Amino acid sequence: MLDLINVSYDTQIPNNVGLSSDKRVLKALEKWHPGYINWWNDLIPQNFQESMVYLRTAVSVDPKGWAKFDYVKMPEYRWGVLLAPQVEDRRIPMGEHLGEPAWQEVPGEYRNLLKRLIVIQGDTEPGSVEQQRFLGLTAPSLYDMRNLFQVNVEEGRHLWAMVYLLQKYFGRDGREEANDLLIRSSGSEEAPRMLGAFNEETPDWLSFFMFTYFTDRDGKMQLESLAQSGFDPLSRTCRFMLTEEAHHMFVGETGVGRTIQATCEAMKTAGISDPYDINKVRDLGVIDLPTIQKKLNLHYTLSLDLFGQEISTNAANAFNQGIKGRYMEMRLKDDHRLINDTYNVLDLDGDKIIEKEVPALTALNMRLRDDYVKDAAGGVGRWNKIIDKHGIEYEMKLPHQAFNRKIGVFSGKNFDPDGNLVSGAAYDQGLTEWLPTHADGDFIQSLMKPIHEPGVYASWIAPPKVGIDNKPGDFEYVKLHMA
Numbered sequence: 001m002l003d004l005i006n007v008s009y010d011t012q013i014p015n016n017v018g019l020s021s022d023k024r025v026l027k028a029l030e031k032w033h034p035g036y037i038n039w040w041n042d043l044i045p046q047n048f049q050e051s052m053v054y055l056r057t058a059v060s061v062d063p064k065g066w067a068k069f070d071y072v073k074m075p076e077y078r079w080g081v082l083l084a085p086q087v088e089d090r091r092i093p094m095g096e097h098l099g100e101p102a103w104q105e106v107p108g109e110y111r112n113l114l115k116r117l118i119v120i121q122g123d124t125e126p127g128s129v130e131q132q133r134f135l136g137l138t139a140p141s142l143y144d145m146r147n148l149f150q151v152n153v154e155e156g157r158h159l160w161a162m163v164y165l166l167q168k169y170f171g172r173d174g175r176e177e178a179n180d181l182l183i184r185s186s187g188s189e190e191a192p193r194m195l196g197a198f199n200e201e202t203p204d205w206l207s208f209f210m211f212t213y214f215t216d217r218d219g220k221m222q223l224e225s226l227a228q229s230g231f232d233p234l235s236r237t238c239r240f241m242l243t244e245e246a247h248h249m250f251v252g253e254t255g256v257g258r259t260i261q262a263t264c265e266a267m268k269t270a271g272i273s274d275p276y277d278i279n280k281v282r283d284l285g286v287i288d289l290p291t292i293q294k295k296l297n298l299h300y301t302l303s304l305d306l307f308g309q310e311i312s313t314n315a316a317n318a319f320n321q322g323i324k325g326r327y328m329e330m331r332l333k334d335d336h337r338l339i340n341d342t343y344n345v346l347d348l349d350g351d352k353i354i355e356k357e358v359p360a361l362t363a364l365n366m367r368l369r370d371d372y373v374k375d376a377a378g379g380v381g382r383w384n385k386i387i388d389k390h391g392i393e394y395e396m397k398l399p400h401q402a403f404n405r406k407i408g409v410f411s412g413k414n415f416d417p418d419g420n421l422v423s424g425a426a427y428d429q430g431l432t433e434w435l436p437t438h439a440d441g442d443f444i445q446s447l448m449k450p451i452h453e454p455g456v457y458a459s460w461i462a463p464p465k466v467g468i469d470n471k472p473g474d475f476e477y478v479k480l481h482m483a
């Protein structure tokens with residue numbers, strides 16, 4: 001009898017999809033496995049591979065108790081294939097097939113579109129691990145190191161999730177796509193990752209926190225949309241991935257918050273009230289607030305690009321065909337077809353930013369981006385509360401959506417963070433105040449010194465309020481293997 005809640009460990013690959021009785025797929029995954037392990041082993045520096053890390057592993061998809069915490073060596077982490085339980089009599093929630101039974105197999109006419117979206121989703125997961133591969137060397141504490149590795153192993157599991165779908169449902173070309181996911185590589189000249197943001201560097205821990213706050217949040221929005229898919233296995237996979245995703249954004253939000261807190265505390269102790277007194281603030285061994293804002297500007301705008309063009313027939317087709325829904329599709333009160341609806345998108349009229357009413361179906365990327373912007377604003381408000389509490393006058397802001405864009409109507413245009421179109425000269429000059437400069441990068445790097453003593457934190461970041469799994473402050477989250 002297939003147990004769909006608890007995870008079966010009777011194959012090499014933990015799963016709740018009955019792999020032990022699905023010999024074809026099991027064989028395909030076992031064939032793919034060594035390549036995955038090689039990829040992991042080549043990626044993460046050796047002494048971390050041999051260290052004992054206090055990680056959570058998914059052992060069930062029961063929302064009340066799906067994970068267990070223990071020390072594991074990362075290469076021995078049990079990356080499993082886990083799908084949220086099947087919803088009985090689930091129906092396609094949108095588009096021209098609205099109300100028809102959800103598909104348990106790939107509908108032939110939508111095969112290519114579906115495969116493309118799964119491949120794109122799968123491509124981001126290992127891309128992010130590649131971007132973060134060297135951060136373990138400069139972790140500001142063992143707590144943070146553990147969180148990094150937790151995020152990394154779970155992104156690895158997300159790759160498994162997409163590879164399972166490719167191997168099970170897309171035959172020979174699914175197998176080829178699964179192999180290619182291990183061949184493309186972040187930042188590579190010949191075979192880069194598919195989406196822009198996953199070829200950028202994550203050079204330091206502040207970038208890592210901004211990435212997990214802003215870019216993993218694109219992951220959340222996209223997974224929420226794919227969780228609405230009429231293709232039920234995709235929906236179930238994404239629903240379970242979302243439970244893990246919440247922790248990634250927590251790491252980002254609290255990481256940035258703790259960075260801000262350390263800065264504010266140091267400024268207060270030293271009696272510095274002007275946040276723009278950058279050199280004095282930096283001399284305290286913390287990151288000045290304007291530089292944190294620049295990092296925010298960069299990672300937010302890179303993440304906005306991940307939503308694609310404001311007007312997209314790809315997105316219209318995916319919705320209409322029942323492949324990809326909207327954020328919270330099931331809770332929206334409309335006809336879920338959008339044939340006669342309109343939506344306002346941002347556009348350019350000469351040099352002016354305008355709102356333009358377009359058919360709602362074509363505006364789904366913009367709509368998801370709007371939902372994202374609202375979602376992303378929450379943490380920024382909480383960061384500002386920390387600044388406020390220390391009596392410092394400074395406010396973090398999300399820049400205007402037109403700033404620093406590479407995709408969509410604003411791409412390549414000289415907008416400043418307030419959304420004003422400025423001259424080339426003003427733009428060049430402004431950039432040093434809007435985006436991290438090489439000098440800012442050098443300064444941040446100078447702070448990136450590893451701390452290996454349990455319960456101790458680098459000067460630039462405050463300790464967390466609570467431990468992982470309720471562990472005490474001096475808990476040894478990583479037992480380092482010293483070469």
Ligand code: BYC
Nearest residue numbers: 121124128195196215216219222305306308309312314315
């Ligand atoms: N970079 O019609 P459009 C995550 C291409 S993050 C490069 O607007 P569409 C995670 C586009 O492919 C979530 N190319 O495209 C986070 C298209 O090319 P073709 C990842 C781009 O399809 C942190 C052309 O431009 N999941 O999980 O409507 C850590 C026309 O554009 C980009 C997904 O993204 C770009 N930024 O929208 C770990 C979900 N943007 O077909 C993990 C699946 C667009 O003309 N993907 N292009 O050759 C999708 O739903 C859609 O593909 C996109 C793009 C929303 C990404």
Ligand code: FE
Nearest residue numbers: 125155158219
């Ligand atoms: Fe992921």
Ligand code: FE
Nearest residue numbers: 216219245248
């Ligand atoms: Fe994530």
